Amino acid sequence: MPGKSLFDKVWDMHIVAPETEDTPAILYIDLHLVHEVTSPQAFNSLRTGGLTIRRPDLTLATMDHSTPTVPISSLQELKVISEPEAFEQIIQMEKNCEDFGLELRGLNSDERGIVHVIGPELGATQPGKTIVCGDSHTSTHGALGALAFGIGTTEVCHVLATQCLLQRKPKTFAINLIGQLQPGVTAKDIILAIIGEIGVDGGTGHAIEYRGEAASRLSIEERMTICNMAIEGGARTGMFAPDDTTFEYIAGRPLAPSDTAWDTALDNWRLLPSCDDAQFDKEATLNVSELKPMITFGTNPGMVIPVDGAIPTPSATDTGFAKALDYMQLEAGKPLAGTPVDIVFIGSCTNSRLSDLRAAASLLKGRKVADGVRALVVPGSAQVKRDAEAENLPAVFQAAGAEWREPGCSMCLAMNGDFVPAGKLAVSTSNRNFEGRQGKGARTVLASPLTAAASAINGVVSDPRPFI
Amino acid sequence: MDPVNKITSRTVILPLEDVDTDQIIPARFLRTTVREGIGENLFADWRYEKDGSQREDFFLNQPSAQGAEILVAGRNFGCGSSREHAPWALLDQGFRAVISTEIADIFSNNSLKNGLLPVIVDSQTHKWLLNNPNVELTLDVKNKQLTLPDGKIVSFPIENFSRYCLLTGVDQLGFLMEHAEVISEFEAQSR
Numbered sequence: 140m141p142g143k144s145l146f147d148k149v150w151d152m153h154i155v156a157p158e159t160e161d162t163p164a165i166l167y168i169d170l171h172l173v174h175e176v177t178s179p180q181a182f183n184s185l186r187t188g189g190l191t192i193r194r195p196d197l198t199l200a201t202m203d204h205s206t207p208t209v210p211i212s213s214l215q216e217l218k219v220i221s222e223p224e225a226f227e228q229i230i231q232m233e234k235n236c237e238d239f240g241l242e243l244r245g246l247n248s249d250e251r252g253i254v255h256v257i258g259p260e261l262g263a264t265q266p267g268k269t270i271v272c273g274d275s276h277t278s279t280h281g282a283l284g285a286l287a288f289g290i291g292t293t294e295v296c297h298v299l300a301t302q303c304l305l306q307r308k309p310k311t312f313a314i315n316l317i318g319q320l321q322p323g324v325t326a327k328d329i330i331l332a333i334i335g336e337i338g339v340d341g342g343t344g345h346a347i348e349y350r351g352e353a354a355s356r357l358s359i360e361e362r363m364t365i366c367n368m369a370i371e372g373g374a375r376t377g378m379f380a381p382d383d384t385t386f387e388y389i390a391g392r393p394l395a396p397s398d399t400a401w402d403t404a405l406d407n408w409r410l411l412p413s414c415d416d417a418q419f420d421k422e423a424t425l426n427v428s429e430l431k432p433m434i435t436f437g438t439n440p441g442m443v444i445p446v447d448g449a450i451p452t453p454s455a456t457d458t459g460f461a462k463a464l465d466y467m468q469l470e471a472g473k474p475l476a477g478t479p480v481d482i483v484f485i486g487s488c489t490n491s492r493l494s495d496l497r498a499a500a501s502l503l504k505g506r507k508v509a510d511g512v513r514a515l516v517v518p519g520s521a522q523v524k525r526d527a528e529a530e531n532l533p534a535v536f537q538a539a540g541a542e543w544r545e546p547g548c549s550m551c552l553a554m555n556g557d558f559v560p561a562g563k564l565a566v567s568t569s570n571r572n573f574e575g576r577q578g579k580g581a582r583t584v585l586a587s588p589l590t591a592a593a594s595a596i597n598g599v600v601s602d603p604r605p606f607i
Numbered sequence: 608m609d610p611v612n613k614i615t616s617r618t619v620i621l622p623l624e625d626v627d628t629d630q631i632i633p634a635r636f637l638r639t640t641v642r643e644g645i646g647e648n649l650f651a652d653w654r655y656e657k658d659g660s661q662r663e664d665f666f667l668n669q670p671s672a673q674g675a676e677i678l679v680a681g682r683n684f685g686c687g688s689s690r691e692h693a694p695w696a697l698l699d700q701g702f703r704a705v706i707s708t709e710i711a712d713i714f715s716n717n718s719l720k721n722g723l724l725p726v727i728v729d730s731q732t733h734k735w736l737l738n739n740p741n742v743e744l745t746l747d748v749k750n751k752q753l754t755l756p757d758g759k760i761v762s763f764p765i766e767n768f769s770r771y772c773l774l775t776g777v778d779q780l781g782f783l784m785e786h787a788e789v790i791s792e793f794e795a796q797s798r
Binding site: 155156160161162163165167176177179180183184188193204205222224225227228231273274275289290291292293294296297300301302303305307309339340343344370371373375439441458459462552553554571573574575576579 | 622623624625627629630633634635637638639640641642652681682683686687688689690691709711712713716717720721766767768771779780782783784786787789790793794797
């Protein structure tokens with residue numbers, strides 16, 4: 140019998156009742172992340188059923204999606220700034236947490252931020268944990284060797300009430316990363332290239348493990364960027380084996396184990412990586428040495444080209460491709476680099492951490508955002524904001540002519556006041572270039588923070604490598 | 608959830624591939640705190656003109672779509688965001704089933720929990736359905752079968768427990784709650 144994979148080990152450790160032909164496994168959840176958009180109906184179901192939250196201590200609540208990213212000093216100010224539905228949702232979240240005894244990292248908390256930024260940052264995300272959230276980008280937490288995946292609102296209610304989920308075991312998918320990244324090429328380019336290769340449904344029904352020499356050289360924040368977009372390849376989750384880089388990242392964080400508990404945790408975490416003879420249902424390999432900065436040209440993250448490449452020509456029968464190019468107002472066969480840019484967004488759960496902001500600042504330092512381009516830099520959390528301030532990054536952004544905002548999901552999904560106006564082209568470090576994702580009629584080019592910064596400076600979609 | 612067994616209805620066709628949940632319901636409509644009444648926002652950005660009037664060329668606005676309960680969609684329907692608002696909006700609009708060759712994982716899960724039936728068919732059947740809109744089909748959950756207008760039967764997969772819940776209208780939370788004791792034992796052991 141082959142050895143177990145990282146995924147198998149974490150899965151097996153959380154089986155409350157095993158899977159049978161007639162029933163899914165009951166899987167125990169170690170950490171439930173809750174935000175204001177996908178939870179209100181779940182809290183309502185608890186109320187209707189007269190239920191309580193089984194483990195408030197394993198539930199971490201914050202607000203990120205519909206919160207504004209301009210400074211707010213009072214409820215009255217929030218009411219003036221927010222659209223009524225967003226304001227209502229924020230107020231409802233506060234009430235839900237109060238009614239059900241949940242601590243809320245709310246608008247006044249210095250620990251608030253995008254849910255997938257604060258989990259790891261607080262040390263709540265740990266190797267071997269099962270982590271869920273009503274948000275498809277929950278896969279981000281797999282960067283630390285957790286089994287983390289997005290769920291719907293009905294399942295949010297299941298976890299609140301029972302701390303468990305009914306789940307069929309997905310298949311496993313090993314993606315081997317070999318070689319050495321070239322200067323100017325980043326983790327974002329790796330994941331965009333992977334999605335381009337496997338397609339937006341290439342991972343459907345699978346849990347991905349990113350492995351290999353190039354994987355182990357990546358920092359935790361780089362791994363988070365890569366795990367974050369596992370769902371954009373259709374996968375349930377993405378994971379990296381925990382290693383010394385992981386342990387160094389976690390040590391000393393507020394919710395991390397300490398003293399003897401740390402030693403015990405470390406002993407357990409070291410047992411998690413896949414066995415040498417572990418088998419996967421599917422495998423793929425990417426040589427990152429050959430990789431160039433990647434940009435999307437269409438309306439899903441799989442429609443991606445190298446920054447110096449040309450937009451491919453679709454087959455005559457591919458109506459989806461033609462529709463995408465029509466929406467993007469782009470032409471097959473032509474390069475995308477050089478296309479005028481209206482907005483540059485640096486932020487989101489994919490690329491809003493300190494290393495992302497440092498990368499963007501390294502290009503923007505001493506330079507200017509091109510005339511007519513609006514550039515927005517949105518830190519992923521209050522902590523990232525403080526850390527960036529300690530390094531004077533906001534001054535760099537502001538001197539370049541970019542806006543420096545309060546933490547939140549911001550322009551990734553156009554439901555908090557930040558959006559891309561119809562017809563405008565945005566180079567964005569977020570995760571989805573779907574039609575209308577950043578605003579009705581918005582045209583999105585997904586890219587790394589370096590490519591976004593280079594595009595802001597030149598005012599056109601640009602290769603960052605000449606700046607490096 | 609009301610039990611779901613046989614669904615007999617006409618089909619409507621959305622042949623595009625990779626239709627993501629941001630298209631099914633754009634994020635700005637997720638600022639609701641209830642499940643009800645979101646059907647009017649289904650496919651909002653494709654369905655309405657700027658002035659809010661209906662776009663005549665969109666499938667939902669055509670007379671043949673009225674009353675149709677089965678949506679035949681292109682491959683990889685429901686990809687992207689985990690928003691359960693997507694199946695809620697489809698159900699609120701009157702849909703009871705989605706047929707494709709592939710349906711995204713989270714969307715499929717969410718659909719089953721709300722009584723919207725995700726049906727995976729082979730590519731030949733799918734092609735026929737896409738080329739023949741507005742046909743009457745019967746979907747039989749109990750026997751996991753789809754009956755085409757000529758009487759031909761095509762079987763489709765459906766996970767056993769979800770099938771049981773659809774047929775009986777059983778709430779999956781109830782099933783989990785019955786395991787409270789086992790969950791407590793698990794918690795005690797892993798402490």
